[in-house]
Amino acid sequence: MQAIDHHAWTNRWRNRHPVEKLLPALTLLALTLALPPLTIGPLVLAATLLATVRGAGIPLKTVLSVLAAPAAFLLAGAPFLAISVRFHDGFSVQFSPDGLRLAVDTMVRALAATSCLTALILTTPLTDLVPLLRRVGVPTGIVELILLIYRLIFVFAERALTGRQAQAARLGYSSVPRGIRSAGWLAGALFQRALERAQRLELGLTARGYAGELRVLPSECALSWSRLALSMTLVGLIGLTSSLLARGLA
């Protein structure tokens, strides 16, 4: 979490308008889902890696480590699609060629889609993306709530980590039953602190004239139409190439 957030705030594309990053990423994501995975998948993976590493200047190691966790889940889960079970005359498990194609397709599609997501989240902090929700009709109150949650997450995460270390140092996790009790106490204590924190925030804000609206100074950066047009053209080219490739192969 810290790594993704850190790069989102410090990468080379940090000060570009969020729409310049969101729109191409979402379009690429939609294309990945819509077109045949085997032709578009590798293109999307290459494009997103290039964009994050060459463009935004995020170390390749970081990008790969962020991709590694979902990739491991896919490797563990997708092979089961290639296995077919039968229930007449008893129970039998067998390998199915159709299933194998489905498994490969799904894995490539999911990996490419995840790379679109990681490209977006590694280059754009959450606080830039969430205000865009207002444009699609999410009420201002809910957007503020989401931003408040984002800010509190890091405070609570630190507390949880410290609490856990303290418990572990006192052998709180030396056996499973003890571990359950420790984890429960930790979560309960965390909840008490969370409520306390909310009360203190309320008190502090009321003292400053809070009446239901949090006023903050948003950082303004102009939307560059030329950059947006360029990246959307590239995304369009990827889609075009892959559908031509698919037709050529078929």
Added chain:
Amino acid sequence: MHIAEGFLPPLHAAVWTAVALPFVIAGARRANRLMQDQPQTKLLLAASGAFAFVLSALKLPSVTGSCSHATGAGLGAILFGPSVMALLGTIVLLFQALLLAHGGLTTLGANVFSMAIVGPWVAYGLLRGTQRLHAPLAVSVFLAAMLGDMATYAVTAGQLALAFPDPASGVAGSFIKFIGIFAPTQLPLAVIEGLLTVVIVNLLQQYSQNELRELQAFPQWSAVEIRS
């Protein structure tokens, strides 16, 4: 149990998003109204949402040795009620996608439906039902959290089965296949989460009566408090 980004075919992703949307909108409306009536509710909800996210990232001691996480659906439903939980759960899942690359945007609807809607509603229904039967609070809470968890996994298995029917035995065969894959890791996990939730609720009951009374903004809690 998150479905990864891009794992579901586009049609399924769209349908699950459409199914989840009304619940989330209803939760958001309710929360928005609460926040407008009482501005301090916003801070309480924010603290609760952040707590839910951190709880879901908390590693549980697991017997199988694999790293496993709590869903928090049961505890959330008990503390905040299922309608607000639909909103908070959606925000938590969005954050997991955007901060941890866990789950995804296209599969958000499917994940919201299993984890932020079905799980909390099952947990809440069980809590109310067993409380009406005058079961001890610990038993109620345990059953609610454990079965809420299991309901979540069953729904996820169902979603995967519908998306990837088995070539030989169809959707039903595929459902059994996915349930079979989940069961060995998720059954013990559900039991652990049930026990964990009991520990948390016990602790809160002992030491946080005042704070829980504050949660009267979520009237569901009163069901638990009256009986205790």
